Amino acid sequence: MRTCMIVGAGKGGQALLNILRETNMMNVIAIVDCNLDAPGIQIAREAGIAVYSDWKVVLTRFEIDVIIEATGNEAVFEEIRDKREKHTVLIPGSVANIVLNLIEEKEILIDTLQHQSKQQEIILDSTHDGMIAINVDEEVTLFNRSAEKITGIRKAQARGKLIGSLMASSMLPRVLSSGQPEVNQEQLLPNGRKIITTRIPMFDEEGKRIGALAVFKDMTAIEEMAQEVTNLKSIQSMLEAIIQSSDEAISVVDGDGKGLMINPAYTRLTGLERDEVIGKPATTDISEGESMHMRVLRTRKPVRGAQMKVGPSKREVVVNVSPVIVDGRLKGSVGVIHDISELHSLNNQLQRARQIIRTLEAKYSFEDIIGNSEEMTFSIQQAKLAASTPATVLLRGESGTGKELFAHAIHNASDRKYNKFVRVNCAAISESLFESELFGYEEGAFSGAKQGGKRGLFEEANGGSIFLDEIGEISLTTQVKLLRVLQEREIVRVGGSKPISINVRVIAATNAKLEKRIMDGSFREDLYYRLNRLPIQIAPLKQRKEDIAALANHLITKINQDYGRNVEGITPAAAEYLKEYDWPGNVREFENVLGRIVIHMDSSESMIDLAHIPSLLSEQKDAEILSVERTPEKTLSQLVDEFEKKTISQTLELYDGNKTATARALGVSLRNLYYKMEKHDIEKSSMQ
């Protein structure tokens, strides 16, 4: 290194001394100044540099290669120039000044660079990408905050360290030596995080390799985000699918009330297509007046159950609208429209279904009426004819002949079969209730009347048939009212004045001799003629005994079902025997007798035979002897008298006319027996 002497220790000399020492460019041997207080003198002394007041002395003591003249004094410069050794280089003070300026500029530059690098650091620290750079010695020169977060290594720890000691798996040394960039490489960090990184070699302006840089992203976070987005997307598509397939009409508007979404049900109901709604303000939307969406956006409160009519066909709907509030901010509103006209039509269908079920109340048809006798065939023919007309029918026949069965069959064969069949047992309803039951009543018609009044059975049967069983039993007052209904085809509720027109087919039935009733004044002749326009007489079983075998088989099937038995039928001999009996209770009695036979049969027996019947028939005979035919016109004392007469006659017969034995058997005195025999006109022959 060349030796140097600085002449002049003023400001310039001092600066030069500092530079030469810092840069190590030359070995400063001595500094010269006649003023030993000059600023450079002190620094020289501290640095162990010799201080002289005469430069010539220095030259005599040291081998000096370079003399720097820093006095700014031209005379001094010329003297040194002339007296120095030839090989010694002399640098004038002005040059030293230039150097000084350069130094100042360098300092400013350094300041600026430092400032810039601070700024760059801030920028690099604020980026989300991790960045690590190394120099050619593989020392870390850049380690930004994101790199710190992703790798978990402290920035302060990393700076200046060998990358290999910091992260053994780092590929930066490889890039540094190969000079080849490596783009978008996946890498697993020791802390378990997955990164995607791009590594590039760095060159200076002359193409010299100066280091390598890695820029990387945290894939774990990205993957988590991607997962969240995927989840959100699937929820969104699920919601969309639900909304699109919903039968409820749905519309969604944004916070400004502009249409965002509607579903096909909305278009079906309102007639509004997507392009008429999406992006358009919902100012009036589906109905007149303020839009429900706008009201909800204004008040931030839901609207529930608003009723309105919408669409070209003015369908009745109920609307529910709710605000959509996310994190306290109003994002829009969702409206759901329920079409209640569909509900109404469902309700109608339900009513219809109910009506069909009701027709099951009229459960028999002509197929259920058994009998091939001439009498029965004729009755069935008449009934079928009656079924095809709206006419009032009067079914006549003894008790148990099948009048109700015929009434069912007529209703079910008529065009009213899908409407109601209402059966009224006129004998069972008390006189006082009869009118209100049949014709209904208005609210307040009598004490105990229901609020809003009540429909009567005629209204109930509207569109269908009403079966007035035991019609002979109704009072004269009710007969007048019924006649009016049959003539006018309208009813007036009890306590009301407004006539209500009704469309009901009347099927009446009686076992009474109405003609006799007319004679004694208990039945109105005009009503009789009204009812008797289409009379159907059903013959008693004793007049059509040829029906017995077929009836027996039919009834056995029915009994098997009722009692869970498996009787197959009746032998011809048994059927013949049953024909000998008169069946005063007709088919009902026949059915009861067969039922009792079946119950008494052994489960191994499959056919009803003679052996099963005799005891039963004798029981029947006893019952017949001991029973009296109860007809509505008979009074209790008449019935008791009749029973008494039959009992006495039967007991006399049993004891071959022996009155003493008969009186004893009946628990009466002989005198009393005679008295009763006379009273009942029991034949003299049996009175011996």
Ligand SMILES: Nc1ncnc2c1ncn2[C@@H]1O[C@H](COP(=O)(O)OP(=O)(O)OP(=O)(O)O)[C@@H](O)[C@H]1O
């Ligand atoms: N021809 C028939 N074929 C099949 N079953 C019959 C027939 N006639 C009557 N029945 C049956 O006999 C029973 C009595 O019939 P129904 O009640 O119709 O007689 P009714 O004349 O209305 O009697 P009442 O005057 O006492 O009311 C019922 O179980 C019915 O099914």
